[in-house]
Amino acid sequence: MAKAPRQAAWEFFGAELKRRREVAELTQEELGARVFVSGGYIGQFEQAIRKPQSDVAQRIDEILQTDGIFERMCRKLVNDSRYAEYFAAAAELEALAMHICEFEPSVVPGLLQTGEYATAVTLASNSLAPADFIEATVKARLDRAQIIEAAERPTYWGILHETVLRVPVGGPITMARQLDHVAALSRDRKALIQVLPYSAGAYAQMGKTLKLMEFDDAPPTAYTEAVYSGNLLDDPALVKRAQATYDLLRAAALSPEASLTLIESAAEDFRRCASTT
Structure with missing residues (x-):
């Protein structure tokens, strides 16, 4: 199978990084220490396993005196992505992950969304955008979701706040179908889903998303998101804190069985609502 153009471009990035590093007579560990990442990360950049964020690429340029070439390449590749710049690196890692755990306080996670739901969410944030933009954004999200199938x-573990089940995104029919989809993934054991109920009260990571990703041949990563910004965390201490936060959310959530019952009940509520309107 031919390589995707973007992957081939990242492989060129890695090969050029290795060449420039060796010309500078630096080991991976030495370059990593100077740009504040591990030598192992430099090796993963060179093998195109991981993609550096633009600030790391900028520091690499400074150390190797490469006149901004790596930052420009990095920004170009990210800008050519189908995803928002702040999410592009996380989307790349998501496709490589062996284990994904995420918490969503207000919307169904992108990996679990149906087309109707994704369209409603996208329109809500881009009410004046042209139709082709909406279509491309939704398609990119649904393509991402194929990894669950x-x-x-x-392995996927999702924790949804009960708010996710109650807000009628796209109307009652769209919500009923969306919750049916989540329930089916849970019943088919393609995803382990828990609901954090209103009765839990205050909870860790109040109002903030959290995604944890583990890999077969690379250290774990955490990703958090705010308004038009994302934060990809590689630092082991911060990732460990994020994992502890997720453990607290798991402890406060309903069991998978009770969560499935609640999801199915919410879907029926939306169906009844649709039938009376």
């Missing part, structure tokens, strides 16, 4: 899919 793949034969060699990652």
